[in-house]
Amino acid sequence: MTRSALLAASALTVLLAGPAQAQQDDHPCLDEQCTLVSIVGRDGSATTQSTGLIQGTEAPSFGTWGFDMAGRDTSVNPGDDFYRYANGLFVDALEIPADRTRYGAFDMLAELSENRMRTLVEDISQETGLDPASDEAKIAALYDGFMDVERIEQLDDQPIQPMLATVRATSDHAAMAALMGQSMRGYGRSLFGSFVNDDARNPEVYEAYLAQGGLGLPNRDYYLEARFADKLAAYRVYVEQMLTMIGWADASTAADAVVAFETRLAQAHWTPTQSRNRDLTYNPMSVAELQAAAPGMDWAAFLGAAGFGDHDRYIAIQNTALPAMAQAFAETPVGTLQAWQAFAIADQAAPLLSQRFVDANYGFRLRELGGQPEQRSRERRGVAFAEGVMGQPLGRLYVERWFPPESRAQMEELVANLRAAMAARIATLDWMSPETRAEALTKLELFNVKIGYPDQWRDYSGLVVMADDVVGNQMRSRAFEWDFRLGRLGGPVDNDEWGMTPQTVNAYYSPTKNEIVFPAAILQPPFFDPDADPAVNYGGIGGVIGHEIGHGFDDQGRKSDGTGALREWWTPDDEARFVAQTDRLGAQYDSYEALPGFHVQGGLTMGENIGDLAGVTLALEAFHLSLDGQAAPVIDGTTGDQRVFYGWAQVWRAAYREARMQQMIATDPHSPPQFRVIGPLRNVDAWYEAFGVMPGSAYYLAPQDRVRLW
Missing domain, CATH: 3.40.390.10 (Collagenase (Catalytic Domain))
Known part of the structure; x- marks a missing residue:
């Protein structure tokens, strides 16, 4: 699913796109929280930290009265560039750390939050005698499992082989449609992102949404615009690399077919600007109407496998994209769809697999697409993984302390x-x-x-976490979240959420x-x-x-x-x-x-x-x-x-x-x-x-x- 589709469906307008949003929605937030290099002290002087990281868990301060006067560039006329006039010397002194793609004021506080999360997670990990059913025990198991490098290396790609076997056994388009529906609860890719969210015209009730999806690059522009030709070429190499690593037959030919298929989908996609127009993105349809409008897709198989049961109302966001996407699906050989799905599984699981998968994923997703020269430390990625699954319980501890x-x-x-x-x-x-x-x-x-x-904290008692099953932990987390959302379909909106x-x-x-x-x-x-x-x-x-x-x-x-x-x-x-x-x-x-x-x-x-x-x-x-x-x-x-x-x-x-x-x-x-x-x-x-x-x-x-x- 595309990021613009996610924002349209979630009906949230955020102040700043955060690190997780900067990547594909399919990927765990293991990449960056960004940092500040310079901190301005209360005396107004600017100091630069040699590590480029915020140290400790204390909030920074700026100048003697809240603004960094020393960071200005007063050689610039305010009307010629007020950004530089107010921030120029500070920005000139910035050195983006090698494991970051961005660095700024937001990121300084994100780094502070990350340091605090690391303190909480590592403290919890050191505790003994935790109740196995407690949130703290689950946080510890998530982190400890991620840090068990020896076991992860021994397993290599074994955790995803059962999923790949299922893909290989999928013999026709109807079965592939069902597999896309099942991906809502775990790994895999779907042509159509599905969500349960407030009904935009009846916001007291939860309704089902459908959005364009199916792409492995950030959006349609990366497939269709000449300025991204180098990224598309690098993506094709990455697809082949991943397919080769999981033992896919004729990975080179399959990679060509996968990229060609996604390019055809991209041609049908709405632009990001079109996708934010709320007058155009509210299109309720029944299953019969979906089937009539986009007959190339087995909608009953897809929606049934996703768990929607007999629900018969779906709000299509990019409704005019659905027919061409469904036709592309119907006209694409099952073998190509299998390779497309297998690559998606490996790509999404890669940050949690052995180092060869981690390195390949980092090399394309972060170094090529984001320009990030180095990977983040394993400890930081481990904390981010635990937080991605148990963000609210950690938030409760954060509030109590800070x-x-x-x-x-x-x-x-x-x-x-x-x-x-x-x-x-x-x-x-x-x-x-x-x-x-x-x-x-x-x-x-x-x-x-x-x-x-929040005044009410989320209950995670139904989530199963095991320290020796890091991929399974993410799979169960995704299923837990999907089932939670799906269970509210048609019910009253929780305004406290x-x-x-x-x-x-x-x-x-x-x-x-x-x-x-x-x-x-x-x-x-x-x-x-x-x-x-x-x-x-x-x-x-x-x-x-x-x-x-x-x-x-x-x-x-x-x-x-x-x-x-x-x-x-x-x-x-x-x-x-x-x-x-x-x-x-x-x-x-x-x-x-x-x-x-x-x-x-x-x-x-x-x-x-x-x-x-x-x-x-x-x-x-x-x-x-x-x-x-x-x-x-x-x-x-x-x-x-x-x-x-x-x-x-x-x-x-x-x-x-x-x-x-x-x-x-x-x-x-x-x-x-x-x-x-x-x-x-x-x-x-x-x-x-x-x-x-x-x-x-x-x-x-x-x-x-x-x-x-x-």
Whole structure:
């Protein structure tokens, strides 16, 4: 399944695509959490750690009042490149560690979370007398099993041979369709990703979704665009390598056929930009309608094997892609489908198999596609594996040790201020009619807010974990998760559920739940620091809060009402005015070139760009409201407004390897970090005033050309 399909189906709009999302969804998160090399001390001086890693479990600090003044490049005109003006010297000093593809402010906190997870996991692993049924015992077994290198090497590919034997015994297309359905509970690939999620038009009930899938590369562009020809060629070599390693007959010919088959699927796939249009991606169909629309697929066999039973309503996301994909399936020889499925099993299991498989998988997935020069240490990959299976239990331990209750209280106050700022802006928008304004204010009032961690923790008592069966542990985990989701089909939506663990450095908005969620791990510097100047906190975590609120009113989130239901609540004239503004914003981002030949896709990144513009706008407004009529102090020669903009810029400082940036441009709904700073700020009047940006500056926009949404 493609990443865009996953995001469309899960109805989550995240602040930043995390490490797991940067890879294929099929793969365990064993690759990267990224790091920061430089940390700025309280005295404002910048220091560089020789290892390139954050040491220990203590949160960093920035400058004397929350911003790294020493990291600026004041030789740059703020209007020519505010990202460099605020972060340039810091970014110049960055050295991406060899086992990373990306490095930045988000990643520093991700590294901190990883260090804390490692402390928890290794402490648990050393405990004796654990109850075998406890979460702690399962965490220990996951980690210990992954670290048992001797046994893993002895087993080599034995753990997946029974699955490969099943593939070899699959003799016709109907049986292959059933095998794809069974892959929902374990290893393997399917043409159609299946999900159980909130029904977008009836968000109180869980419904089944179907999305385009079947590709082994990040998305269709990697098969169809000349700029990715080298990646496609490397992928074909990798397919042959994996098939050879598992003893597949005539691996070279099979690899050619597999890549040709996936290329045909890619030709049918929707683009990432098309896949995020919620007006086009809600297409309920019965099994009979699916069979009539895409007769090349045995839908009853596929859905029955996936466990849907007699369920007869499926929301097809990329509905017009299904017929061509089903036809490609029907016209492809079973032998090719067998090789395609066998490769997928080996590819997905490879990080948990012997070193030869680990090395092959790393060589393509991380070194070739991401530009990562070295593998991560086994200990770090082991912790990531345990966390991937038992993220919530580890999150509970994380919260107990590292999340102070006062942080939750302070966040509640910040959120209230940002909501007040949004309400004030909606009330005074000159382009919105009274009818739409009333609905928008109602939606804002109905926003649910989750901070830190869930009130109810997930029960893992039904998950079986064995220290001597690392591949089996992942298989059982996937089946456990699939059965959990499937068991809720048709039932009431659990509005208390979280889509992220507390230790995740991210935030999200769910349009079907109309909620904004802020995990504990993001509530740390540079986003939130109780000791920092309030203006910097408003620019940092305030901008994040505003970003997520903005998602409720971006080009796709706005289509759900206050109850989360996907329906038309805008007047036609208001919608036309909104679209005219977003078209202008999209054109701005289309003009940004992150790498030669790799322009930002304004349509793909539209929702996040609107979120960023809303975030910085609301952060500034809320900061002003918090002053209660008083003047903001001047600190180290900086005004309050300047510090808000500095706070926003500081959270996006980052460096990417070229291959990873190429992948981001092609697949990610977020703009590259420099344009998350420059893009929104050049549309904010107060930024021009704060830094004296005048006509002639590279990113100057005349007042009439600035996009004004929320």
